[in-house]
Amino acid sequence: MAEKHEKKDKVADVTCEEEKLPRRDFLKKSGIAITSTVGAAGALSANNLHAKNKLKTKKRLAMVIDLRRCFGCHGCSLACKAQNDVPLGVWRSAVITTEKGKYPNVKRQFLPVLCNHCENTPCARGCPTSAIVYDENGIVQQLEDRCIGCGYCTQTCPYKMRFKHPTKKVANKCNFCFERVEQGLQPACVNTCNAKARVFGDLNDPDSEVSKLIANNPVKVLLPEQNTKPKVFYIGLDESMYQKRAASLK
């Protein structure tokens, strides 16, 4: 048996010597194959609405949240839920509460969070089906009919404001209530806020309230080191109070 295999191996060696792989030909064909693949990928990507729309944005809709005014009533979260039919257990907009210090020097901060409608969208870059687009108003839209529900965008969002819709099985997030915005109304959270802590408007319009607030107040954004260029600005943000979310330790 061993002899049989030895003989086979010797035959194989001889055959291999006789039929040496034409390397140059193989490399040439591989190069053509790789170039065609990249070309095809580029051609398919040319249909990517995300990149196209960024070039012709008419507005840059943004939000400024004044944390000096917010008193944590959660009215914005509830209004958002009602307006957008957000299911139980997930939120498009919410309020994080953080505390710092020891009695009597205790500080509490209420931090309304939502999709930041970033101009350098990590979620859109990672979406395998181009289901995330930056529309002409500067709103990052989720195209539900294109979404396959892979959840990659929920992983890439540094603000953790994306979720998988429990019934539709697609990704979901705040869209600045664009159906209301198209009719000239304010998003539900802005409309509801008792303290007038939320202000919504167009950054391209220097006379808009958001532009004026940003010009006249020291504003900050969440996680600037992620370089996402978010369009939700905060007045009075204490960064040490914003903790990156982690599951509660067991």
Next chain:
Amino acid sequence: MEAKVTYDIFHLVYWDWKVVLELFLGGIGIGAFLYAIGLMLHRKNDQMVEIKVGSIMGPIAMTAALSFLLAEMGHPLRIYKSVTGFNITSTMSWGGVIQVGFIIVSTVFVVMLFCNISRNVRWKVGVFAGFFALFVMIYQGFLLSFVTARPLWNAGAVSIVSVFLSLNTGIAAVLLVTCLSKRVKEEMKQNNYIVKLFLLVSILAQLITSIIWIVTLVHGKADFVNAFLVFNHNYGLHFWIGVVGFGLIFPFITLAICYSGTRKDKPIPVFLIEIPILVGGFIFRYILVMAGQLA
């Protein structure tokens, strides 16, 4: 004094065991296939049992992996949109194409191998499929490490750890399946020491890159350190005992003993090496996916 979150309402874990299985089986598939191609090129012979087993394992394990990936999706039937809506900046878009490409080319190779069709063309197809397997291996690492929002994944060593993890689990799987074959024992008498040496180096490489990954986290930015603390608190025991101790150090020591002196030509003891590697590999994939989403 450090601030603490007293009210936060988010469900953070989106990917579950299906993604773990997808990465684990995918790693086995490409590791096994690359091992088969490597052995084929080394021995200049593609009729060895280990080569055939490794070649078959490649497309089968990868198909199983993609099935789990589709099962995890909300709308798997829309998967064709990853072609019509191909996103050149998306790792997942590229990964889908490369994985399907690997399955097709490796299946063609397997059919040609078993039907003994044109040896010259068959070898070219095999090497071409090997390149696909390499790209899949790289993609699996990049899939997680390109996510800047997850510090545990973003630490660069994750890509390299994933490469060695795939190789080790793939080789272990092939050796496990072929361990009972007498013909394999005869064939491998000539290759035993090379396979043992390669496995030894690969396990050591995975151990070193895993340690580098931990060191990168511990000595990195604040969110890397926070991520490590969350990881260590929730999965520290699983990692140090299950992955490092049982999955890497134990098989490494056993293999080193098997490589020495008179034991050099004896077959690799399955239950002391392959099974710990596979178990450790699975635990590592699980920890990577789950812990990465927590931090």
